[in-house]
Amino acid sequence: MHIVHVITSLFPGGAQSALCRLCMSDSSNRHTVITMIGGGDLEEPLRRHGVMVESLGFSRQAGLLSGGVALWRCLRRYEPDLVQTWMYHPDLIGGVCARLAGIRHVCWGIRHTALEAGRSSRSSILAAKLCARLSGLVPKRIVCCANEAARLHAALGYQADKMVVIANGYDLSDFRPYEHRDVLAHRKALLGSDAARPILGMVGRFNAQKDHENLLRALTEVKSRGHDFLCLLVGADLDEGNATLVGWIHELGLTADTRLLGLRSDIPEIMNCLDLHVLSSAFGEAFPNVIAEAMACGTPCVGTDVGDTSLIIGETGWVVPPRDAMALADAIQAALVERETLLRGWVERRLGCAERIRSHFTIDRMVASYNEVWVGCLGVADTMERGRP
Numbered sequence: 001m002h003i004v005h006v007i008t009s010l011f012p013g014g015a016q017s018a019l020c021r022l023c024m025s026d027s028s029n030r031h032t033v034i035t036m037i038g039g040g041d042l043e044e045p046l047r048r049h050g051v052m053v054e055s056l057g058f059s060r061q062a063g064l065l066s067g068g069v070a071l072w073r074c075l076r077r078y079e080p081d082l083v084q085t086w087m088y089h090p091d092l093i094g095g096v097c098a099r100l101a102g103i104r105h106v107c108w109g110i111r112h113t114a115l116e117a118g119r120s121s122r123s124s125i126l127a128a129k130l131c132a133r134l135s136g137l138v139p140k141r142i143v144c145c146a147n148e149a150a151r152l153h154a155a156l157g158y159q160a161d162k163m164v165v166i167a168n169g170y171d172l173s174d175f176r177p178y179e180h181r182d183v184l185a186h187r188k189a190l191l192g193s194d195a196a197r198p199i200l201g202m203v204g205r206f207n208a209q210k211d212h213e214n215l216l217r218a219l220t221e222v223k224s225r226g227h228d229f230l231c232l233l234v235g236a237d238l239d240e241g242n243a244t245l246v247g248w249i250h251e252l253g254l255t256a257d258t259r260l261l262g263l264r265s266d267i268p269e270i271m272n273c274l275d276l277h278v279l280s281s282a283f284g285e286a287f288p289n290v291i292a293e294a295m296a297c298g299t300p301c302v303g304t305d306v307g308d309t310s311l312i313i314g315e316t317g318w319v320v321p322p323r324d325a326m327a328l329a330d331a332i333q334a335a336l337v338e339r340e341t342l343l344r345g346w347v348e349r350r351l352g353c354a355e356r357i358r359s360h361f362t363i364d365r366m367v368a369s370y371n372e373v374w375v376g377c378l379g380v381a382d383t384m385e386r387g388r389p
Helices: 014-025 043-048 064-078 088-100 122-134 147-156 180-196 212-224 243-251 267-273 289-296 309-313 325-341 343-360 363-387
Strands: 002-007 030-035 052-055 082-085 106-110 141-144 163-165 199-203 230-234 258-262 276-279 301-304 318-320
Touching (some): 002 014, 002 064, 002 088, 014 030, 014 043, 014 289, 014 363, 064 088, 082 088, 088 106, 106 363, 122 147, 141 147, 141 363, 147 163, 180 199, 180 267, 199 267, 199 289, 212 243, 212 325, 230 267, 243 258, 267 289, 276 325, 289 301, 289 309, 289 343, 301 309, 301 325, 318 325
Parallel strands (some): 030 052, 082 106, 106 141, 141 163, 199 230, 199 276, 276 301, 301 318
16 A cells, blocks of 8 residues: 655654654555655654655745645645544644545544643644544544543544554664663763762653653652652753753752753663653643653653553553642652662563563554554455556
8 A cells, every 4th residue: 555644744753753663664555754844853764764755844924725735736646545644733634635635545643632721732722623523524544542542532522433542662673671781881971970870761842741840849859858869851942941941940959960961862772771761741642652662671660640651551660640749759759769679679670661562562563553444444345456457
């Protein structure tokens, strides 16, 4: 099959990373990626792998109508077997343009859970509401990356009988536990004299959804209880140029206990360096990649109970309510105490994390699930027709 994917851009993010892994791991089909806005670090890896990437350069200045026309022409030119869209705006605009271009087989992709007024963008909320109204007409299937996403969007009005849940899958040749000596070497190179401290971390861009302020308040509480740690904050805008974040850190007395690493390309190495990964998200997560990536590296996790976080972590870590700094502090403290006092138990916990991802969330399983959905959309008759000379 020739699958055309429509997404806003290829800047690193959960949906973008999942799309990239899917296209580069699926040898059964031909993939083309159309980015509505364009740009992003993931464009080049896709091109190197032989995936066609085309950017339409959508902009507010050019207007939505002209961008939609460009996408319609692009889809008419490619004549794909199926269009797979990713996230609300591509679902809405890409799905409608595909149907107007005569493409009958469209799959939407839902990558969020709850949308909150005042926190989620107004355009995303509007796009989701419009998609709910059109979900009976435009897509043949709606692929959700999390069970919680499917439940909440069905309540929003999406056509429930079209939904299928496909969990994210991971390339475990990249995300895997490193040898102990290699971990020590990476920590020393990254942290110098701080390498011997308990290392916490959170990978995720600076955004209201991630609730870094709640994490910092929890860390202040952990520190007040006499625990030593160094917390690494990794992701877009997590650097010294972020005056708001730097102000919080200074105000809470955490300057010596945090490192702002900004965007990094060595996330598997970072995950292996951590003793504990923390995700403090307040809302909106569907299937948080960073938790699964950390666990695949053998790093236990504390996560807030948003999206499918509890499903990913299972019995291998700690899940607490969102926006509750004291509960988050209690879980971080429990992890630090276990690491310090129960060496064998901590080793078993690390092994359990990696094994859970290997058993449930591999890239092969994700690719097979998408192929099953796509073939089901085309139907037996269409598949036979495509196979004729």
